[in-house]
Amino acid sequence: MEPLEPMVDKPPRNRFEYVVTVLIMVTTLLAVTVAFLQAHASVQEDRAARDAEVYAIQMMAEIVRNGYRSDYQAGIVYDYINLGQLALARQFGQLTAWQQSESELMAEYEHEAGRLEAMREALLPYSVLLSDPRYAPREDSSVPNLQLWADDGMAPVLALLAQQNASVEVRDAWGEKAGRYVSVITLSAVALFLYGLALVTRSRIRLVFVGLGIVLTVASALWALITALA
Amino acid sequence: MSENTGRNRAGDRVETAISVLIALVTALTAAVVWRASVLSGEATSADRRGIINTLRAAAASAENLAYLYQQEAELAQSHVLLEAQIDYLRSSAGEFAASESGSGVAAILNSEADALALVDQGTVASVPLVADPKYRQQDNSFDLGLRLQDIAAENPDLAALDPGNDFAQANGLDDKALLLALSVILFAIALFALTLAQITRRRIRRLFLAVGVFMTVAAVFTAAGLELFFGGLG
Numbered sequence: 001m002e003p004l005e006p007m008v009d010k011p012p013r014n015r016f017e018y019v020v021t022v023l024i025m026v027t028t029l030l031a032v033t034v035a036f037l038q039a040h041a042s043v044q045e046d047r048a049a050r051d052a053e054v055y056a057i058q059m060m061a062e063i064v065r066n067g068y069r070s071d072y073q074a075g076i077v078y079d080y081i082n083l084g085q086l087a088l089a090r091q092f093g094q095l096t097a098w099q100q101s102e103s104e105l106m107a108e109y110e111h112e113a114g115r116l117e118a119m120r121e122a123l124l125p126y127s128v129l130l131s132d133p134r135y136a137p138r139e140d141s142s143v144p145n146l147q148l149w150a151d152d153g154m155a156p157v158l159a160l161l162a163q164q165n166a167s168v169e170v171r172d173a174w175g176e177k178a179g180r181y182v183s184v185i186t187l188s189a190v191a192l193f194l195y196g197l198a199l200v201t202r203s204r205i206r207l208v209f210v211g212l213g214i215v216l217t218v219a220s221a222l223w224a225l226i227t228a229l230a
Numbered sequence: 231m232s233e234n235t236g237r238n239r240a241g242d243r244v245e246t247a248i249s250v251l252i253a254l255v256t257a258l259t260a261a262v263v264w265r266a267s268v269l270s271g272e273a274t275s276a277d278r279r280g281i282i283n284t285l286r287a288a289a290a291s292a293e294n295l296a297y298l299y300q301q302e303a304e305l306a307q308s309h310v311l312l313e314a315q316i317d318y319l320r321s322s323a324g325e326f327a328a329s330e331s332g333s334g335v336a337a338i339l340n341s342e343a344d345a346l347a348l349v350d351q352g353t354v355a356s357v358p359l360v361a362d363p364k365y366r367q368q369d370n371s372f373d374l375g376l377r378l379q380d381i382a383a384e385n386p387d388l389a390a391l392d393p394g395n396d397f398a399q400a401n402g403l404d405d406k407a408l409l410l411a412l413s414v415i416l417f418a419i420a421l422f423a424l425t426l427a428q429i430t431r432r433r434i435r436r437l438f439l440a441v442g443v444f445m446t447v448a449a450v451f452t453a454a455g456l457e458l459f460f461g462g463l464g
Contacts, residue, residue, distance in 0.1 A: 021429055025422040032418040036411045039270075043404045050277050050397065054284050061288035068299040076307065115318050122314030125371040126307065 017199060020210060024195045027217045031188040034224045038181035041174050048171035055164035059157055066153045076127035077144060080120055084142070087116035180227045184220045191216035248428045248439065255424060255446050259417040262453050266410040273403035280396030290388040294381045298374060302359040306372055309354035312346050319343035406460045413452040420445035 090113035097106035129135045129144040137144050194213035198206040323339035326332030358377070359365050365373045382389050423442035427435050 018429055021425060025425055029415070029418050029422055032415050036408075036415060039266075039411045040408055043270075043273075043408060046274070046277065047401070047404070050281065050400075053281055054393070054397075057281075057284045057288050061291055064288075064292045065295055068295045072299045072303055075304075079307070079311075111322065114322070115315055118318035119311050119314045122310050123307070125369045126310060131369070131371075 016206075020195050020198050023210070023213060023217065024192060027188050027191050027195065027213070027220075030217065030221055030224070031185055031192075034181050034184045034188065034220070037224065037228060038178055038185065041178035041181060045171050045174035045178055048167050048174060052164050052167035052171060055160050055167060059160040059164060062157050062160060066157065070149075070153060073127050073129050073149075076123055077129050080123045080127070080130060081142060083116050083120035083123070087113045087120060090116060177227055177230070181224065184224045184227070187216050187220040187223070191220065244435070244439075245428065248424055248442075251442065251446070252421060252424045252428065255417055255420050255442075255449075258446070258450065258453075259414055259421070262410050262414055262417065262449075265453075266407040266414075269403050269407035269410065273400045273407060276396050276400035276403060280393040280400060283391045283393040283396055286388065287391045287393065290382070290385065290391070294378060298359075298378055298381060302357050302377065303372070303374065305354050305357045306359045309350060309357070309360045312350040312354065316343045316346050316350065319346070402460060406456060409456050410453060413449050413456065416445055416449035416452060420449055 090109050094106050094109035094113060097103075097109055123130070125131050129146075129149060130137070135144045135146075135149050191213040194209045194216065198209035198213065201209065319339045320343050323336040323343065326339065327336035355361055358380075359372055359374075365377050367373050420442050423438045423445060427438035427442055430438060
């Protein structure tokens with residue numbers, strides 16, 4: 001029976017070198033896989049960061065919109081109250097003129113009060129603060145429900161803020177993951193260095209290098225796995 | 231002896247071929263990594279463009295809001311107040327005209343109403359929000375939302391800003407870059423197999439060589455397929 005031919009050459013290609021070469025390739029494969037995972041985590045981090053920026057811009061735009069809208073609505077309410085006060089003042093004048101029997105003056109005051117009242121009433125449908133029953137002043141007050149108005153106006157802003165915060169959390173989580181993968185790749189690089197040292201060393205110390213390299217490779221693989229599953 | 235020499239020569243040739251294959255796969259891997267890096271850079275640019283367009287759209291919207299609320303809505307409010315006065319004056323004039331001695335007062339009130347109407351027509355009524363009846367709602371108030379849409383449409387460049395398109399493009403480029411990075415793993419497996427083929431002999435060498443060549447072809451087809459699948463991206 002013919003003896004089996006060895007699969008691996010004798011020196012310089014002995015079994016030790018064969019094993020180290022396989023270890024180098026395994027570690028390289030691991031590093032390439034982790035590099036892909038790192039790239040994936042980095043992309044996810046970028047996307048979440050982008051979302052957070054977009055939400056921040058949209059939030060700013062919503063606040064600006066709220067400002068203009070509130071300014072406009074408040075202006076109408078201010079005019080409405082102001083015209084009401086002026087009409088009331090004219091009615092006092094009318095009453096005084098009536099008491100002093102100044103009929104022409106009384107008619108003039110009455111006319112002015114009526115005109116101011118007509119202007120005031122005309123403003124009613126133009127402000128939700130006056131026309132919307134949720135905000136309109138109650139019978140016992142002349143001031144609209146500004147708190148409810150402000151709360152409703154801020155609701156979309158707060159919703160965007162919540163989305164922005166959520167995106168920031170997602171970004172941080174992926175960022176942390178990407179950072180861990182970089183550490184794993186660094187460990188793999190150290191392991192590869194040790195395998196390289198083992199190949200060029202002839203003394204028994206090369207076994208220590210290989211042993212350390214294996215420990216680092218296994219640690220890298222475990223760390224990568226734990227990070228990927230986290 | 232000559233048989234051994236022949237075997238050695240054949241082995242050398244295979245070894246050389248494997249070395250060339252390893253070099254080729256390494257070069258291909260570098261090319262794919264370069265391509266993925268370029269795509270990733272383009273994705274970052276598309277992302278930046280999307281953020282800038284989001285800002286531009288927000289700025290344009292703020293400008294439109296300022297114009298609507300600080301110009302047109304203010305003038306529209308003046309129009310409403312003028313209209314209320316005109317109506318009141320005409321109604322009072324009607325009441326005076328009905329009485330015996332009120333025709334003089336009625337004429338005065340009507341002339342004031344006419345003057346106010348002139349002011350109204352000359353200034354306020356030329357504001358689109360007031361002049362165009364489509365902006366009037368059922369309760370006679372103004373449809374500011376519709377007017378805002380029309381103001382935005384007046385500037386087609388800004389109205390056409392769509393950051394979503396930029397973000398979709400960035401996502402596509404990122405996906406393509408990631409999948410190319412995934413194909414690098416196939417190249418690495420091919421390198422692994424080819425390296426094993428380089429250091430082994432006989433049948434096992436052939437097996438590793440076959441696996442290496444197969445993985446190389448698979449990786450090349452994957453990379454080329456990705457380029458075709460994503461078409462115009464990148």
